[in-house]
Amino acid sequence: MKSRTQRKLFMVVVLAGITLAGFLTYRALQENLLYFFSPTQVAAGEAPKRTFRLGGMVVAGSFKREPGTLNSSFVVTDNVHSVPVKYDRILPDLFREGAGAVVVGRMNDSGEFVGEEVIAKHDENYMPPEVAEALEKARAAQGK
Amino acid sequence: MIPELGQLALALALCLALVQGTLPLVGAGIGRADLMALARPAAAGQFVFVLLAFGTLVYAFLSDDFSVLFVAEHSNSALPVFYKATAAWGGHEGSMLLWITVLAIWTMAVAAGSRSQPQEFASRVLGVLGIVSAGVIAFAFFTSNPFLRLIPTPADGNDLNPLLQDPGMIFHPPTLYVGYVGASVPFAFAVAALLSGRLDKDWAKWTRPWTVVAWLFLTAGITLGSWWSYYELGWGGWWFWDPVENSSFMPWLMATALLHSLAVTERRGIFKSWTVLLAIAAFSLSLLGTFLTRAGVLISVHAFASDPTRGLFILGLLALFSGGGLLLYAIRAKNLEAEGGFKLVSREAFLLANNVLLVIATAVVLLGTLAPLIIEVAGLGKISVGPPYFNLMFLVPVFPLVALIGVGMHAGWRMMPGDALMRRLRVPALAAVIVGVVAPFIVFDTTSVLTAIAVSIALWVCASSLLDPVRRLVYRTGAPLTRGQMGMYLAHFGVGIFMLGATVASAYNFERDYSAKPGDTIQAGGYEFAFQSITETQGPNFVADEAQIELRKNGALIAVLNPQIRTYQVQTSPMTEAAIESNVLRDVFVALGEPLGAGAWSVRIRVKPLIGFLWFGAGLMALGGIVAISDRRYRLAARQTQPAAAQPATGAA
Numbered sequence: 016m017k018s019r020t021q022r023k024l025f026m027v028v029v030l031a032g033i034t035l036a037g038f039l040t041y042r043a044l045q046e047n048l049l050y051f052f053s054p055t056q057v058a059a060g061e062a063p064k065r066t067f068r069l070g071g072m073v074v075a076g077s078f079k080r081e082p083g084t085l086n087s088s089f090v091v092t093d094n095v096h097s098v099p100v101k102y103d104r105i106l107p108d109l110f111r112e113g114a115g116a117v118v119v120g121r122m123n124d125s126g127e128f129v130g131e132e133v134i135a136k137h138d139e140n141y142m143p144p145e146v147a148e149a150l151e152k153a154r155a156a157q158g159k
Numbered sequence: 160m161i162p163e164l165g166q167l168a169l170a171l172a173l174c175l176a177l178v179q180g181t182l183p184l185v186g187a188g189i190g191r192a193d194l195m196a197l198a199r200p201a202a203a204g205q206f207v208f209v210l211l212a213f214g215t216l217v218y219a220f221l222s223d224d225f226s227v228l229f230v231a232e233h234s235n236s237a238l239p240v241f242y243k244a245t246a247a248w249g250g251h252e253g254s255m256l257l258w259i260t261v262l263a264i265w266t267m268a269v270a271a272g273s274r275s276q277p278q279e280f281a282s283r284v285l286g287v288l289g290i291v292s293a294g295v296i297a298f299a300f301f302t303s304n305p306f307l308r309l310i311p312t313p314a315d316g317n318d319l320n321p322l323l324q325d326p327g328m329i330f331h332p333p334t335l336y337v338g339y340v341g342a343s344v345p346f347a348f349a350v351a352a353l354l355s356g357r358l359d360k361d362w363a364k365w366t367r368p369w370t371v372v373a374w375l376f377l378t379a380g381i382t383l384g385s386w387w388s389y390y391e392l393g394w395g396g397w398w399f400w401d402p403v404e405n406s407s408f409m410p411w412l413m414a415t416a417l418l419h420s421l422a423v424t425e426r427r428g429i430f431k432s433w434t435v436l437l438a439i440a441a442f443s444l445s446l447l448g449t450f451l452t453r454a455g456v457l458i459s460v461h462a463f464a465s466d467p468t469r470g471l472f473i474l475g476l477l478a479l480f481s482g483g484g485l486l487l488y489a490i491r492a493k494n495l496e497a498e499g500g501f502k503l504v505s506r507e508a509f510l511l512a513n514n515v516l517l518v519i520a521t522a523v524v525l526l527g528t529l530a531p532l533i534i535e536v537a538g539l540g541k542i543s544v545g546p547p548y549f550n551l552m553f554l555v556p557v558f559p560l561v562a563l564i565g566v567g568m569h570a571g572w573r574m575m576p577g578d579a580l581m582r583r584l585r586v587p588a589l590a591a592v593i594v595g596v597v598a599p600f601i602v603f604d605t606t607s608v609l610t611a612i613a614v615s616i617a618l619w620v621c622a623s624s625l626l627d628p629v630r631r632l633v634y635r636t637g638a639p640l641t642r643g644q645m646g647m648y649l650a651h652f653g654v655g656i657f658m659l660g661a662t663v664a665s666a667y668n669f670e671r672d673y674s675a676k677p678g679d680t681i682q683a684g685g686y687e688f689a690f691q692s693i694t695e696t697q698g699p700n701f702v703a704d705e706a707q708i709e710l711r712k713n714g715a716l717i718a719v720l721n722p723q724i725r726t727y728q729v730q731t732s733p734m735t736e737a738a739i740e741s742n743v744l745r746d747v748f749v750a751l752g753e754p755l756g757a758g759a760w761s762v763r764i765r766v767k768p769l770i771g772f773l774w775f776g777a778g779l780m781a782l783g784g785i786v787a788i789s790d791r792r793y794r795l796a797a798r799q800t801q802p803a804a805a806q807p808a809t810g811a812a
Contacts, residue, residue, distance in 0.1 A: 040523065040552060044530060047548035051541035068543065077499045083757035084674050105752035105761045108733045145541050 049119060053149035055156070058096035062122055069098060069128050070146040072118040078112050091116065091128070093153035102130040115146040162227050164305040165215030168365040169256075170187045171295040172208035172263075175201050179266075179289030183282035187355070195282035202270045202285055205292065213256055216305055217247045226312040229253060229305040235318035235729050237700040245328050246319045251469075252305035254332065258449070259299060261333070261340040262292050269344060269369070276365060283351035291343050294476045302469045303693045318700070318729035327387030335380025335407060339445050341373025342410050345417060346442035346484065349435045353487045358435065363425035365660065366438070367789045370421060374414040375784030381407055382777040390739055395670065395748050395765040397773065400549040405528045406448025409521050413441035416517040419510045424574060427507060429500075432492050433514065443481035444521070449473055451528070502574035506547040509567030523552045554609075561658060562616045562755040564651050565623035587626060593621035603667050603768075613662040620655035624648045642790040650783025660772025669766040672752065684766035686747060688720075693760065701725040703736070706751050706760065710740055722751040722762075737763075746770050 051068045052061060062069075069091060078091035085103045089112070092098075100118055110116060110133055120130040179201035186194025216229075217601050220243045221617040225231040233250045235244055243342075248257040266288045273281040299305070348366040352358045384404070389397045398404065417437040423430045450473040501507035527544045534542050569583060596616025599606040628648055669684035681688040696705045703723040710717045720738035727734065737750040745768045752761030 034236040036519075036555075039555075040526065043548050043552050044526065044544065045435055047551075048530070048534075048542045049545050051543070083676070083759040085755065085761055099538055105750075105763050147781055148541075157591055 051117075051145045051149075053145075053153065054091060054093045054096040054098045055149070055153050057098050057122070057128075064121070066119060066121045066131070068117055068119050068134075068145075069100070070115070070149060071098075072146070072150070073110070073112050073114060073116050075113045088127075091118065093149045095153040095157050098118050098128050099126070100128045102133065103142075104132070107133055117146065161215055161651045162224065162308065163782065165212045165219075166243040166304065168208040168211040168215065169296065169300055169306075172212065172259075173293060173300060175205040175208065175295035176289050176296055179205060180286055180291075180293045181289075182286075183289070184286035184354075187279045187282045187286070190279075192278065195278050198282045198285035198289075199270045201289065202266045205289075206263045206267045207268075209296075211261050213247075213260045216253060219306075220244060220247050223316070223616070225314075226308055227305075227308075228307045228309040231309050231313050231316045233317070233319050233532055235316040235700065237728065238316075238319055238324070239699050241329070242319055242324050246323070248332050249319050249323045249328065251301045252299070252387055253553075254336075255295070255299040255303050256305050256672070257332065257336055258340055259296055261336045262295065262343060265337075265341055265344055266292065269347075271422060272369075273365070280351055280355055280357060283354050284347045286708055287347035287350045288343060291347070291480065294479065298469075298472050298476065302472050315729075318727065321701070321725065321727045321730055321732065321734040322391065322468060324727075325387065325391050327391055328381060331380060331387050333381055334376055337447070338373050338375070338377025338380050338414075339407060339410060341369070341376060341440045342414060342445040344369040344373060345414075345438040346480070349438035350484055350487060353435065353484075353491045356491065358431045360425055360428050363421050364793070367418070367421045368424055368793050369416055370414065370438075371784045371788045373720040374411070374418055375781040377407070377411045377414060378777060378784070381411060382774060382781070385777075386774055389770075390737055390748075392735075395750065395763065395767070396648070397664075397735070397770070400524075400544075402528050403448075403452050404450045405524050406444075409524055409528075410441050410445040410448060412517050412521045412524070413437060413444055416514045416521075417441055419513050419517075423507055423510050427501070429507065430451045430511070430514075432488075435488055435492075437514070439481060439484040443477065443484075444525075446473070446477045446480060450477055487807040501572075504570060504577045504580065505574045506567065506570045506572045509570050512563055513560060513567065516556040516730070519556040520553060520560070523556065524549065527552070535537045558612065558616060561620055561654060564654060565620045568623060568647065568651060569626070583626075584623065587622035588619055589617065591615050591622050594618055599663070599666070610662060610666045613658060613666075617655045617658035617662060621652055624652035624655065636749075641792075643787050645793070646783045646785070646787025646790070648783075649786055650780045653779025653781075653783060655776070656772050656779060657776025660769045660774075660776055664770040667768050671764055673762045673764060674755050674759045675762050676757075681762065681764065683764045684747075686717075686766065687713070687714070688749065688762070688764060690760075690762070691719075696723070698725065700729070701727045701734075703755075704751070706762075708762075709748055710747055710749075714775065717747075720749045721749075722749050724751050724753075731802050740791070741771060742766060743771060 026157070049066060049068050050068065051070060054069070054071050056062060057069065071091040071093045074090040074092050074097065078087065079089070080087040085105070086101070087103070087106070088099060088101050090097050090099050100120070101123075102118070102120075117134040118128065118130040119132040120128055123129050173691060179198060182194045183201075184527070186192070186197070218224075219227045219230050220234050221240065223230075223234065223236050225234075229250060229252045230246075233246045233253070238246065246253070248254045266285065269288065270281075270285055273284060344758035345366050348362065348369070352362045365491040381404075384407070385397045386786060388399070417434065420430050420434045420437055424434045442739075450470065468795065470579065470706055527548050530544050531542050534540065565588070566584060570580060592615045595613075595618050596606075596611045599610055599614055625648070627637065628640065631640055671682050671683060673683070675688075675690045677679055677690055677692045679690045681690070687710075691707040693704055693706045696703050705721050705723045708720045708722070718740045720740060722738040723736040725734045725736060726732075733753075735750050735752070737748055739749075740747045745766060748763075748765040748767065750763040752763055754760050
């Protein structure tokens with residue numbers, strides 16, 4: 016009989032452990048999820064206060080830099096809405112105007128997106144899939 | 160004409176793989192020796208034709224045959240000849256052919272090494288490998304044929320992705336694939352054992368050396384990849400929790416668990432079901448990795464193929480192999496009975512804890528890798544999981560895992576009095592904790608709880624691994640160490656060194672981006688960087704802006720660093736070539752960014768203390784594997800079970 020209660024206790028401890036571990040994992044996962052938003056979603060006020068990923072095309076001619084410093088700015092668009100981006104770190108090799116880009120960062124109070132990281136891709140012809148989808152959605156919405 | 164020869168060779172290899180994957184299994188089932196005897200010749204024939212196909216592809220690259228689509232897409236006549244050969248695996252189709260070639264080599268090795276095993280068992284192992292091979296060759300042949308022609312033939316090729324034009328490209332993919340594909344061997348042994356109902360200590364003894372070889376190549380391959388991304392991608396990081404990195408890391412974690420579980424099965428005849436499940440899981444995760452990489456389902460810097468038919472095909476293979484393996488397990492598992500139990504303080508118990516913690520670690524990585532996919536399929540938006548999730552959650556199982564290594568190594572089989580163990584280990588444990596808490600603070604003036612814990616654990620494993628070798632070599636007491644034990648101590652010492660390097664390089668990493676003009680001197684991370692000049696240099700197929708930066712400490716010149724920005728002639732994207740000054744205690748890493756106007760350039764500076772320990776520790780782990788498989792008992796086992804009538808051992812085993 017003793018072994019049976021022991022086994023029950025053991026099961027309860029294991030279950031409690033698994034539940035706790037699951038809960039902690041869920042919390043950690045939730046806090047570190049980075050959602051993707053398109054410029055249209057940002058314009059509609061859907062973007063959160065916290066860090067997220069913004070993606071779209073870098074508008075040709077929008078890239079500006081304070082000469083001799085790392086401070087730069089450019090505009091990301093899905094061809095319907097645009098978001099100005101400020102960035103003060105080294106840009107990845109494959110960043111260029113007129114190409115797709117995904118930027119990790121957050122919105123500041125004056126409606127600019129402050130980038131912490133521009134995500135680099137291996138291939139110059141590569142279009143990040145979320146960007147392609149965002150462009151397609153924006154185009155479809157406008158066509159209606 | 161030659162590319163068609165390659166295609167034909169691949170088709171013939173597929174036919175032979177089908178023979179190898181069916182008749183020997185049938186023969187073993189109904190007890191017909193003639194059918195079973197087909198396994199080895201079929202494997203040998205397949206090996207020859209696969210090698211021929213691979214050789215043909217390499218030849219197409221070397222001879223600049225741009226009428227082949229794959230060559231035109233991944234090579235160029237100006238490409239250095241070295242990279243022409245390695246470009247053969249620089250894209251999806253070619254890397255699948257490399258996968259097949261590596262599997263053929265493994266199959267050949269198993270065919271040669273299993274002569275001492277009963278014919279029925281060896282035929283089943285080779286039969287399962289034949290099925291795997293047939294599946295993957297069919298995948299390559301029907302969805303990713305590297306020999307397709309391009310009409311009209313272009314004058315020149317599109318060139319190899321500049322990132323892949325690096326010596327790392329020669330070693331990283333083949334090494335990784337040997338490990339990755341090698342997971343199919345323990346899988347084949349497990350399935351063969353389930354089919355024959357022969358899950359015993361012999362089975363574990365036969366499986367173990369193959370598992371160690373696959374594991375050590377996987378270790379080396381992942382390390383090379385990490386090192387490559389560190390110096391070549393110009394980001395200065397060594398692990399990004401990128402889905403593709405994860406998809407090689409998960410099989411590694413599982414293979415590590417399998418190694419340890421096999422040790423128990425070989426020694427004590429217990430944990431059998433568990434070992435079989437781990438073998439199936441390790442191979443399934445390596446196929447899942449192929450699916451994630453090759454189907455382009457996840458956003459990743461590595462994902463260079465995206466094609467739904469390919470994804471479906473691999474998913475089908477995954478379902479067939481893992482589903483089949485698990486089904487077989489479900490049918491046969493009830494026949495598996497343990498031969499004995501063990502006590503709470505014993506080698507078995509510690510190895511069980513090792514396995515549980517490694518499985519938890521794998522689950523953490525798997526969840527983080529698949530979460531974006533699951534959430535997207537559920538229509539909840541597009542997300543990515545940030546490295547902080549992995550960095551935090553991965554440590555939860557890894558801290559106790561590594562801490563327990565130090566205890567488990569000294570625990571005896573079956574049972575061990577806990578106080579004896581404690582008496583033996585308390586001095587090194589106490590020393591490791593004191594040094595781990597105090598030393599980082601003394602050296603770097605600052606520390607954190609996490610750093611103190613991690614450094615203590617790392618030092619503890621190092622100390623514990625040295626205990627027996629030192630006792631034996633210096634004081635000449637205790638029993639002589641077998642090669643197996645030496646390998647174990649070496650690999651575990653490597654774990655400690657790795658953890659020390661990873662902790663210190665992450666916790667005391669200096670990194671900042673600067674803007675500098677020639678003539679400027681930057682003070683950063685305790686060094687002076689004197690930016691002398693910037694000049695243009697010419698490479699074989701690129702031009703580069705090269706900076707001359709003097710690295711000084713307190714005015715004394717240490718080295719002149721020459722980071723470059725390269726522009727390749729065909730693929731015009733710029734490429735960063737970082738300059739790294741290494742010594743045992745630290746790396747100074749300088750990369751050039753884009754020009755900033757007004758004569759200034761962006762300069763990325765990193766100082767990473769002890770990062771060399773990380774690669775060195777991983778290397779020691781792999782070396783430990785090599786030492787362990789040289790153990791006498793595997794060679795003896797091969798000789799002893801050799802049938803008397805057969806030829807004497809040729810040394811192939």
